[in-house]
Amino acid sequence: MAAVVFDTVKIRATVALVTDRYHHGDLRRALIGAAVEAIAESGPSALSLRAVAKRAGVSHAAPAHHFGDKAGLLTAVAAEGYDRFADALERAWEATGDFVEVGVAYVRFAIDNKAYFETMFRPELLHEDDPDLQRAEARSNAALVRGAGEQRPDAAFNAEALGAWSLVHGFAGLFLGGNFPPAVQADPEAALREIARRVRFGE
Amino acid sequence: MAAVVFDTVKIRATVALVTDRYHHGDLRRALIGAAVEAIAESGPSALSLRAVAKRAGVSHAAPAHHFGDKAGLLTAVAAEGYDRFADALERAWEATGDFVEVGVAYVRFAIDNKAYFETMFRPELLHEDDPDLQRAEARSNAALVRGAGEQRPDAAFNAEALGAWSLVHGFAGLFLGGNFPPAVQADPEAALREIARRVRFGE
DNA sequence: ACGTCCAACTTGACACTGTCAAGACTAGGG
DNA sequence: CCCTAGTCTTGACAGTGTCAAGTTGGACGT
Incomplete structure (x- = not known):
């Protein structure tokens, strides 16, 4: 009997997540979810706190209460994005141990998670000093470096890794902007693999 | 005598460019100049038509009169940006005939003309169907392709060119976002040349 | 020389935005 | 059972883009 009661409590707590009680749960x-939806539709710079509030069914000032201001909400979205991004890159590296596959995962994430990706790389909209953001950013940087190989001890930076990063990042950005010819826009992953086949890193 | 009068007229017309008469000249x-200044300070998405108007010393609705709406002003900025961009790429190609130098010019333009560059590659803020924009965009695409070499007739796209484009575009974007290690941020051109030295295109 | 037309620009208004202060509500601990 | 602390709402304010209606003044035909 006690078990049944306990279950009921749990159910009510879960239901509270989507219900409209005063204390939302x-x-x-x-709000982050609603923001991601809105961003997916019209980009991070067009995000409206009031629209997010309406989407979540709360009052217009609720978002600011939780995140301080608009940049705070976008920062939370970016931080969550970096975390998911790091997950995706780590998964790709662990599954294949292949440099190229990490690059493919990079681009695939950007395409499948346009909203997160576009928010992450728009620093002027974020609170760059936010500790959560910095932690998540560091995680994804680490995952990226791990997939990019060792750095020579005498160099100030890893030129090969920087080149590869630039390539996949630029590819993702140009694709999302619709700047590529139709054949590439139609199947970006095939195009990226074709590019990878034709590019050699290292002198 | 007639010549003198004519000169005076010309002088008055020139002065009108910077004066505060009702008809500005x-x-x-x-307005485009003021917009570029404002964008350089805080990015294209933070642009305020009223702030641009104030900067130019005209009424708050003057910009909308000339450009239709905010996206119209940003479109004009982007179009001018693409034109200057095409100029820079053409110059680099004609001066050196070197593939790599066109890439360097690409990145240098992005850094030296942050405001233009950031506006150009933000399609959600622009009127993409604007004929002036499309013309200027086509010009810079042509300049880019010219520097990237021939395309094999059997392929749907030029993989080497796309790879190089992605690389320089990504490098520029990551640099502008401040995502690189300090050594690279301090001297991006040197870093880019180092990368170019270590990357080989073609199978 | 002069009136008339028309593009350039202004004025005023509206709905919408982010942000802030003050208040209403309620879950949980004493 | 009340009281507190955190959650959310209400109401207000200045600033925004956009639109309709007004003003202004240069150009052009007569």
Whole structure:
């Protein structure tokens, strides 16, 4: 009997996540989700706090209460994005141990998670000093470096890794902007693999 | 005597460019200039038409009169940017005939003309169907292709050119976002040349 | 020389935005 | 059972883009 009661409590707590009680339950999460939806539709710079609030079914000032200001909400989105990004890169490296596959995962993430990706790389919209953001950013940087190989001890930077990073990042950005010819826009992953086949790193 | 009068007229017309008469003379130009300044300070998405108007010393609705709406002003900025961009790429190709130098010019333009560059590659802020924009965009694409070499007739796209384009575009974007290690941020051109030395295109 | 037309620009208004202060509500601990 | 602390709402304010209606003044035909 006690078990049954306990279950009921759990169910009510779960239901509270999507219900419209005064105390929402996990409004913070819901707001981030609503923000991601809105960003996916019209980009991070067009995000409206009031529209996000409406989407989540709360009052217009609720988002600011949780995130301080608009940049705070976008920062939370970016931080979550970097975390998912790091996950994706780590998965790719662990599954294949292949340099190129990490690059493919980079681009695939950008395409499949346009909203996160576009928010992550727009520093003028974020609170760059936010500790959560910095932690998540560091995670994804580490995952990236891990997939890019060793750095020679005498160099100030790893030129091969920087080149590869630039390539996949630029590819993703140009693709999302619709700047490529139709054949590439139609199947970006095939195009990227074709490029990878034709590019050699190292002198 | 007639010549003197004519000169005076010309002088008055020139002065009108910077003066505060009711009919400005070339307000369109002045507004674009003010917009570029404002964008350089805080990015294209933070642009305020009213702030641009104030900077140019005209009423708050003057920009909308000339450009239709905010996206119209940004489109004009982007079009001018693409034109200057095409100029820079053409110059680099004609001066050196070197593939790599066109890439360097690409990145150098992005860094030296942050405001233009960031506006150009933000399609959600622009009127992409604007004929002036399309013309200027086509010009810079042509200049880019010219520097990237021939395309094999059997391929749907030029993989080497796309790879090089992605690389320089990504490098520029990451640099502008401040994502690189300090040594690279301090001297991006040297870093880019180092990368170019270590990357080989073609199988 | 002069009136008339028309593009350039202004004025005023509206709905919408982010942000802030003050208040209403409620879950959880004493 | 109340009281507190955190969650969310309400109401207000200045600033924004956009539109309609007004003013201004240069150019052009007569």
